[in-house]
Amino acid sequence: MTAALGAQALPAGTALDLVRSLAPADLADVFRAPILLVDLAGARPDELTALVARRPPLVLVGVGPGADGPGGPDGLGGPDGVGGRTGGRGGPPVPPAADGLDVLLPEVLAPGGDPDEAADALVRAVGQHPEASVALAGLLRMSERLEPLDGLVAESLAYSALLAGADFARWLAARHARAHRPSARPLLTRRDGDRLVLTFNRPEARNAYDTATRDALVAALRAASADDTLAEVTLTAAGPAFGAGGDLTQFGTAPDLAQAHLVRTGASAGAEILRCPHRVVARIHGACVGAGIEIPAFADRVVAAPDVAIQLPELRLGLVPGAGGTVSVTRRIGRRRAAWMVLTGAFLDAATALRWGLVDAVEPVDAVEPAVG
Structure with a gap:
């Protein structure tokens, strides 16, 4: 990933425009590590939905504070598992449609956790193991729809x-x-x-x-x-x-x-x-x-x-x-x-x-x- 892209999260609309503008063959040139950080603050549901729908070969990570959404007490916006179990009890609310991203930092950070450190850890891990990281994201996206x-x-x-x-x-x-x-x-x-x-x-x-x-x-x-x-x-x-x-x-x-x-x-x-x-x-x-x-x-x-x-x-x-x-x-x-x-x-x-x-x-x-x- 370029230094600019790796240093900060992009607004959801900017992230969508970037993914739309790139052919799959160009992604490796732009993203040295196949990870895209998306700022959840002010993210519109239609932008997040369109970004997820493109299924880019990138790990999509939502960062920033959650916003009140329709997900109920767990803030997940509905089931997120296989076989009927809902995923993740007790998480904070997140923006509508953000549940399609691959990781949401507001869900996984412990109280007092540093979101910048968490984002850096993800960027490093994906950069060190790009093929396995992309395979994991694609596999998990698919598995939730499979028996x-x-x-x-x-x-x-x-x-x-x-x-x-x-x-x-x-x-x-x-x-x-x-x-x-x-x-x-x-x-x-x-x-x-x-x-x-x-x-x-x-x-x-x-x-x-x-x-x-x-x-x-x-x-x-x-x-x-x-x-x-x-x-x-x-x-x-x-x-x-x-x-x-x-x-x-x-x-x-x-x-x-x-x-x-x-x-x-x-x-x-x-x-x-x-x-x-x-x-x-x-x-x-x-x-x-x-x-x-x-x-x-x-x-x-x-x-x-x-x-x-x-x-x-x-x-x-x-x-x-x-x-x-x-x-x-x-x-x-x-x-x-x-x-x-x-x-x-x-x-x-x-x-x-x-x-x-x-x-x-x-x-x-x-x-x-x-x-x-």
């Missing part, structure tokens, strides 16, 4: 495309390679009356989500769905962290990205939770990073310990979430807050997660003792 299972397919396609990208290749080349440590029992199962408890059991790896864990979880969920004697499935984890995300030792090891897409969509824990006829409850604690929040967010009820630290860090690898987060997290908090989480890699604490609707309750959650052998 959840279709959203998972769209996410996997975007994820596979970015795995072939230069940004991910740079991350692979720079990382410190480590050997994968398989676990003998990556998932524990325990029957408690009409409740099945599934426990991630890789505490030595902070319950990093590897292929063995995925396969065991998918198999257990499929078996649970076929068991008419069950009423509830509970997800828990052993050790101090619920889940540290995808096991980085296995990233970049798929020899065929097209086949990897078929595997990812055919063995999706999120899809199995969506299909499960029984109530699914996730009890999360400690670090809930990447897959460690993407999967439990599919549950009907998420109970978080006060010590949770929630993050979607995939952008720094040049990727988008790949374990269903663009569907599960978006259904709970809306696509704009989900985009903020991915673009900034910001951690959410328990209070913020509860206020946003990412979790349903905050209460003590006891970590399960790990099993060996």
Whole structure:
């Protein structure tokens, strides 16, 4: 982005005129980082609607104070999720039609937060990872109009495309390679009356989500769905962290990205939770990073310990979430807050997660003792 464009937000009318005047091939010359900051102050609904309707390959960020709009107590102007859930509880009101933008700073800033610092953080992140940022914005715009299972397919396609990208290749080349440590029992199962408890059991790896864990979880969920004697499935984890995300030792090891897409969509824990006829409850604690929040967010009820630290860090690898987060997290908090989480890699604490609707309750959650052998 040019210095002038990157330094300040543009009025909505000016932003619209700029996007209208540029052919898609010219955007890269004008926007060194594919992000456009739009000043919400005085923005007219018709200008915002027309800007969003053009679907530019830019991350559209609304900055400035919100204005009273028709969105009701959450200020969002209506549903902003997939599958009927509204996004983002307790946010400030925003101008009409601003809900079509990709991020709204008035929604995500904590009280006393500095909007200039937040805008600068977004510009830096998008500048460092332009392809993944634009892919994320387009994916989230699309996913809110898709059924959840279709959203998972769209996410996997975007994820596979970015795995072939230069940004991910740079991350692979720079990382410190480590050997994968398989676990003998990556998932524990325990029957408690009409409740099945599934426990991630890789505490030595902070319950990093590897292929063995995925396969065991998918198999257990499929078996649970076929068991008419069950009423509830509970997800828990052993050790101090619920889940540290995808096991980085296995990233970049798929020899065929097209086949990897078929595997990812055919063995999706999120899809199995969506299909499960029984109530699914996730009890999360400690670090809930990447897959460690993407999967439990599919549950009907998420109970978080006060010590949770929630993050979607995939952008720094040049990727988008790949374990269903663009569907599960978006259904709970809306696509704009989900985009903020991915673009900034910001951690959410328990209070913020509860206020946003990412979790349903905050209460003590006891970590399960790990099993060996």
